[in-house]
Amino acid sequence: DRFYIDGEEVPSIIGTGAEDYFNDAWNLRLTSGDRVGTTICEPTGDQRRITAYRWHIDDPIPFTKSIKFELERRSYIGAVNPETGQFQEWGFKYRPDYWSTVAFWYQEGIAKLKWEFPPVEQRVLEEVWIDPAWSLETIRASEGLRYRQRSNRTCNQKRCLAVENDRVGAWFELPFTIKTSGLYAASIFPNLYKEHGVWKISLVYPDGRQAVLDKAFDFFDHYFPQKEDWPENHTHGTTRELKLGEHKLVPGEYAVRFECVGANPMSRHPRTGEFGKGYSLRLDSMSFRRLPIEDPHEWIQEYLKQEEVLFAGFVKEAKETVEKLDAAVRAFERDKGRYPKTLNELVGTPYWQGERIPLDPWHQPYCYRWPGVVRPWDFDVYSVHGDSKYPPGWFGNWENPLSIPGGINALAYEGEDLKVRQASPGIRPSRFRHVPEGIAPLSGERMLFLPFDKPGDAAEIELPADIPDGRYAVYVFTPTSWDFGVCQWSLNGVALGEPFNAETPTRGVKSLPRAVAELTSGPRVLRVEAVAKSKYSTGYRAGLDAVVLVPLK
Numbered sequence: 001d002r003f004y005i006d007g008e009e010v011p012s013i014i015g016t017g018a019e020d021y022f023n024d025a026w027n028l029r030l031t032s033g034d035r036v037g038t039t040i041c042e043p044t045g046d047q048r049r050i051t052a053y054r055w056h057i058d059d060p061i062p063f064t065k066s067i068k069f070e071l072e073r074r075s076y077i078g079a080v081n082p083e084t085g086q087f088q089e090w091g092f093k094y095r096p097d098y099w100s101t102v103a104f105w106y107q108e109g110i111a112k113l114k115w116e117f118p119p120v121e122q123r124v125l126e127e128v129w130i131d132p133a134w135s136l137e138t139i140r141a142s143e144g145l146r147y148r149q150r151s152n153r154t155c156n157q158k159r160c161l162a163v164e165n166d167r168v169g170a171w172f173e174l175p176f177t178i179k180t181s182g183l184y185a186a187s188i189f190p191n192l193y194k195e196h197g198v199w200k201i202s203l204v205y206p207d208g209r210q211a212v213l214d215k216a217f218d219f220f221d222h223y224f225p226q227k228e229d230w231p232e233n234h235t236h237g238t239t240r241e242l243k244l245g246e247h248k249l250v251p252g253e254y255a256v257r258f259e260c261v262g263a264n265p266m267s268r269h270p271r272t273g274e275f276g277k278g279y280s281l282r283l284d285s286m287s288f289r290r291l292p293i294e295d296p297h298e299w300i301q302e303y304l305k306q307e308e309v310l311f312a313g314f315v316k317e318a319k320e321t322v323e324k325l326d327a328a329v330r331a332f333e334r335d336k337g338r339y340p341k342t343l344n345e346l347v348g349t350p351y352w353q354g355e356r357i358p359l360d361p362w363h364q365p366y367c368y369r370w371p372g373v374v375r376p377w378d379f380d381v382y383s384v385h386g387d388s389k390y391p392p393g394w395f396g397n398w399e400n401p402l403s404i405p406g407g408i409n410a411l412a413y414e415g416e417d418l419k420v421r422q423a424s425p426g427i428r429p430s431r432f433r434h435v436p437e438g439i440a441p442l443s444g445e446r447m448l449f450l451p452f453d454k455p456g457d458a459a460e461i462e463l464p465a466d467i468p469d470g471r472y473a474v475y476v477f478t479p480t481s482w483d484f485g486v487c488q489w490s491l492n493g494v495a496l497g498e499p500f501n502a503e504t505p506t507r508g509v510k511s512l513p514r515a516v517a518e519l520t521s522g523p524r525v526l527r528v529e530a531v532a533k534s535k536y537s538t539g540y541r542a543g544l545d546a547v548v549l550v551p552l553k
Contacts, residue, residue, distance in 0.1 A: 001017070004070075006064055017072045034055075039052070127287060145172055185243070185289045191219075191282035191283065192239070194220065194237075194278070195267060197267060203244075205252075213244040263276050318360050325352075329381060343357045360383040368381045374402065380397065382395060391436050402442070405550075413463060416431040419461070421461070427450065434509075436479070455540065457529070460526070462524070470552075471551075473516055474496055476489055481506075485503065485531075493527075503533065
């Protein structure tokens with residue numbers, strides 16, 4: 001969820017998703033509270049309907065000019081593949097759901113509409129609604145079946161169709177007309193009662209063929225014992241919606257056919273009181289709603305094609321803008337002898353053509369930091385690719401996937417590719433994938449992991465012997481986490497600065513401060529030793545992402 005206050009381009013209030021906004025997680029469920037709740041939450045399916053509310057009483061959101069609210073509508077989508085008959089799913093896609101919203105707010109004066117209210121045809125799905133209680137003359141029925149309009153306060157306009165029946169095999173049909181081709185969602189609204197039977201429900205097509213919608217629906221009131229519905233359900237029964245699937249219909253004359261096939265053992269005959277002899281039925285109404293998408297699988301395939309083209313364009317634009325920003329920052333530093341404090345400092349200079357720094361294609365600001373985390377020798381400029389929590393997907397002034405160092409004359413070695421020549425007893429180094437959260441990507445997306453258990457645990461990592469002798473600026477990139485400790489790093493016996501604390505609340509990556517080392521003949525050994533842990537860390541672990549050696553004159 002995002003709130004844009006007074007016309008701001010970047011939302012000042014950002015939440016974590018649709019369910020979270022309504023105080024739930026991973027889904028919505030029936031809840032009710034003073035400030036938030038979900039009052040309707042139907043089972044998952046193409047016809048699912050949900051109603052939720054949120055009152056900002058304890059957390060008011062003030063504004064003076066305007067307020068715009070956006071809510072996440074990305075989730076999984078799925079449809080049956082007509083070629084295989086199998087159900088397919090796709091994760092985190094934009095869903096074609098129909099949303100209706102109402103907002104209330106306090107303000108001085110009377111609010112004025114700045115746009116025309118959409119006509120009802122644009123706000124409500126086309127629907128064929130049948131009220132059989134008001135169209136008795138159209139009903140077709142088997143001989144001896146009795147039906148009439150009856151008062152019932154739980155039904156539409158407090159009237160229902162009451163069908164009195166004493167035998168299995170009795171039937172009746174309710175005709176209706178379809179004027180527009182499409183995929184329709186069928187529903188009936190039965191009035192369940194203690195005297196009702198079990199009926200087969202079928203759809204009769206214009207050509208006379210029938211499709212069974214429900215082979216044996218029990219109209220007996222299973223809600224009868226529930227005290228919360230008492231005493232209304234004792235007199236009027238319980239009216240519920242029964243969804244009967246989606247059907248492709250063409251213009252023509254149709255009917256819904258009801259045929260008695262039995263009785264619930266608890267259902268009683270209205271005159272004799274005999275159990276298992278209640279064959280009657282009461283019906284409120286029927287509905288055929290035309291769905292906006294006639295072929296869901298075909299729609300998804302077209303959507304995926306369009307998404308691929310759209311996102312490819314986003315990526316191209318982001319990479320090109322990052323390249324321009326990188327060049328502008330370098331030109332700024334070349335002429336002024338310093339790096340800009342922010343990207344906005346480029347605006348109005350010869351280095352940036354444009355009146356502003358644009359948002360990236362995902363409507364988020366481009367990021368800049370000096371000194372860099374990925375490039376500690378100068379700066380980072382990047383787009384988070386619409387996901388600030390997944391650094392491997394970011395686009396920056398580095399190679400993607402990241403391969404340190406990139407763009408400078410240096411020697412770079414991945415930690416997972418280096419050999420551990422010696423480690424403390426019980427320490428078994430390993431290599432695995434490490435995904436930082438919202439800091440920077442890991443070079444190669446893998447690390448050398450050193451499971452130190454206590455102070456004094458150490459490991460010696462062998463660098464290639466063919467590194468030329470000379471003086472180097474040394475950058476050590478280490479993964480970080482909640483169980484990493486404080487370690488002393490050294491190269492050929494020379495400490496690389498002070499002991500480095502690699503503890504962070506979440507998975508991350510950091511670079512040790514720049515150090516200078518002189519390499520002469522002999523082995524090139526990078527040593528790391530656990531010396532302590534911070535008060536927040538749960539362990540002494542250590543790791544190596546990469547090491548970069550920049551030759552110095």
